Amino acid sequence: MSLKVSFRHKIGEFTLDASFEVSSGFTVLTGMSGSGKTTTLNIISGLITPEYGKIAISDHIVFDSERRINQLSHKRNIGYVFQENRLFPHLSVARNLTYGRWFRRPSSKERTLQEVTELLDISHLLKRKPDTLSGGEKQRVAIGRALLSAPQLLLMDEPLSAIDQKRRQEIIPFIEAIYKETGIPVLYTTHNIAEVAHLMTDHIQLEYSSDRNGVRFMSRGNGQK
């Protein structure tokens, strides 16, 4: 799997100009607060349409402004773990987890509900509603939900930022297990590169360029392996 991204999109006073390529592995995207990390993931997932650009996943073009191609979000087959878990409050944990299975028939290689819940240690939570879970449990369920929708790419937008330090340490091994056991390529945004440095296979940094006034662009960071 490879992800080729090239777009230009206005965010407030700035224009985000990104062009990068991600191959299989664990790619970390870093940048200052408000630099456009979440916008970049939203554009890749199809939740935001950029003004100009082209996005291709393994030679399949999901967005091309020139050719007027814009595959809708629900057809892109990209798993997305948000900063704030965004669990469905009216559904049980089990229904949250299996929601994506209604639309994407998993192949025989895909993980089953049992495997994923065991991997994330959430088997005991299946009957509960999201509002009865702790922050760490909610985020593990959100990760499991994205995973069970059989994605070809997993986007993780600062999945640890809304939880305390102790819970973060609990969740990192689960992220590691998911990445290593499923082999799904991950694009992970964070402020704190140290938390996933041991998993990182590639690093992309969002930088502000003063010579290109008002434009933020992507560059390969120092952490590139």
Next chain:
Amino acid sequence: MEWFNLTPDEWLAVRLSLKVATVAMLTSLPLAIAIALLLSRGRFWGRMLLSCLVHLPLVLPPVVTGFALLLLFGKQGALGHFFETYLGIVFSFRWTGAALASAIMGFPLMVRAIRLSIDATDKKIEQAAKTLGANPIWVFITITLPLIMPGILAGMVLSFAKAMGEFGATITFVSNIPGETQTLPSAIYSYTQVPGGDFNALRLTLISVIISMLALLLSELLAWWMKHRGSLV
């Protein structure tokens, strides 16, 4: 128990009121949800105008609404003629007209309750459903609809209550015909216009209060059930 020894005409008025209110509430519900969605989520020219149009029955004198209905949906009215010719539905001086008048008078209340509920729904949750593969219709059915259900229930109760008490537009549009268009408020009004009718008017008033209270209680129970147990999927 003499209080509840209703005459056949009074029973008819009670039954007709319930029928008119239920039909008005249920038939206007799908359109109210669609308009509420449009007003809450839509970004189009004329949105404010549509909102004004929907809320107009709230501020107009009911007799004006009734007269407008008579002009539009009467036998000679453009819409009335269309409905009678092509769908076989007659509104003027029929219970269907009372239901139409009640639906229109309660429509702004229903739309408002549902719209507030949609405004309060976190769109980010719907986005999450999209990334899991749900198309917009499925997102609406499985996520939006259950989340706005308290607003829908509130809107239904408000519409039902408004229909139970609707008088001005109904009497102007379909008159006060016992057995056909005489609802509880019309029957109460008729009793207040004849000497010695106060007791009967009071009796029907009490029945109105009981029905309205039961409707409110039912909605509270449903809201409680939705919160603690219910889910559509």
